[in-house]
Amino acid sequence: MFYWKEKGEDASIEAAVTAISRCLRDPTGTNNCSEVL
Incomplete structure (x- = not known):
């Protein structure tokens, strides 16, 4: 919510x-979509 306001x-x-696009390009596995940018 704060990001949206700022x-x-x-x-x-x-x-x-x-x-979401980056997440979908990650190989499927236990660390899929685990990196937060």
Whole structure:
């Protein structure tokens, strides 16, 4: 919620889409999507 207030709705949505895209490209395993940027 704080990120949204500070960066705005558009930037928040873009960051979420980027994170999901990176996560989906990770190899499947126990550490899949474990890195937070």
